[in-house]
Amino acid sequence: MTATSRLERPARRRAVPSPARPAGDRGGFGLFLLPGLLLCLLVIVVPLLMTIGVSFTRWTGVGAPEWTGLANYRRLLADDTVWASFRNIGFLIVAMAVLPTLLGLALAALLFDYVAKQAGPRTASAFRAGFYLPQVLPVAVTGIVWAWILHPGYGALNAILTGVGLDPLARNWLGDPTYALGSVMAIMIWFQLGYPVVMFVSGLRRVDPELYEAAELDGASWWARTTRISVHLIKPEIYVVLVTTTIAALKIFGPIFVLTRGGPGNATLVPSYFAYQNFFERVDVGYGSTISTVLTVIIVALVAVILRVQRREED
């Protein structure tokens, strides 16, 4: 999926108290939910339950699944490939969530608080648009662009390095297990950076300028203002960005499919690609379902933690 903003915050405002309504007024609204709920049942609930069910079986996709209890889960815990894929996800969370958030904070503060004032809001919004542009690309197209730039034979990067006399630095960026994951991480930082920048600048707009002026009169430095005031006030945005990008990293598929297919070896393998291989290449549907179920549990747990924290903050 597009690694963007799927989990924004729900309304923080409390519902406006509604005037007394005649009893039974709520009835009837249920009808409006019917199409949406049926659709979700068909496309999401039933398939999810089937995947969970199949995760306890051995199944090639043809004939009847054979019940094997927890065998797939035991296999998963002992499977080095699975552990490698989760280790890689750890690195991708750094590249897709942690680093873009930190860089995005710095850039957003700079654009909002310095560039907009020193060089005008038009310059600031041009910079912002420049950082955001990669975000609108289909991730698969991002992969094509970078696979070409990093190609060992005809790629632009190696040609540039050779051209300026740095040929010892030329590498097989995506084909060498030492550099493949690092290369994918760099690409994902490039892809993700615009999202936090845009979200944080929009958060900073909410901040009352008088707060800054007061802090400035008190002699607070630019750094102190940024870290003490801005970061504190746009906490909700930071939160949303960290959560959505972490979930996006957990689900990453397209860039891996196009750039490396998980290779070389397992150097860039991720759970979703490993599940895909089990479903459609190894026809080991039971095991693929087990991997998907584990991934689902991790994401649901993450969402549950977030909803809880959010609720606590609102109270």
Added chain:
Amino acid sequence: MARRRGGRPTRAVVLGALTVAVLLMLAPFALVALNAVKSPADYAARGPMALPQRLHLAGIVDFWFRVDFGEKLVNSFVVSASVAVLAVLVSILNAYALGVGRVRGRTLLLIFFLLANLLPQEALVYPLYHLAKQVGLYDSRLALIIIFTAIQSAFGTYLLSSVYAVFPRELLEAAALDGAGRWRVLWRVVVPVTRPTVSVLFTFFFIWTWNEFFLPLVFLISNDKQTVPVALGVLQGDRLMDATTTSASALLGVAPAVVFFLIFQRTLTRGALAGALK
């Protein structure tokens, strides 16, 4: 605000560094455009950084006809536009019941829709593939439209419900006094008033669906049904792809995205989704 501390040198350094950073972000786009219009001989002789000796469009034209790119654009457009329209409709109906109607169990339902949107597609893909095969919807754009309508509208419901929850009650009551039923109130009062949010949703649904890769990859096996990202993605590593053909294919993939970006720039870069929630 007055120009403050930080004289000209600081200013020049900061703006200079930012300019370099933005140019680095945009460099891949420039490289793609530069080399997509070069002849293979030109590329071999003078490398990726040189300006093309003359405009060589054969690479792009050849690739366009080789993959029948026009057809892929139509496929992507049909799927994305249908999903955007249908998902907006479903989101509106759901949000009306949850936000305005306050049906029982609305908090749980909202969490349900949020989770429905955030689930990894890997957890749905095999049963969907299996079921679609059984009902004859495998390898069809219709199956994708139904699936993405469900996934996108789950998010839309979550977002729009919070907007509808604070919809001015006076407007609803005034309409009810005029004798308008629920259906009429929805389309004559609620939807027109919240049109900005609805159009933001439409924009994002369209672009998100356009960019989807995983499910279209699994569901669209026939060449003539593939969407742009799938058609380009599966050609990666094809032995017929050389440097200039690859950049031509990348340019064709980038171009529609850049067009959308230019059309929807305000919506996209203002954190419109975040704004819609405040």
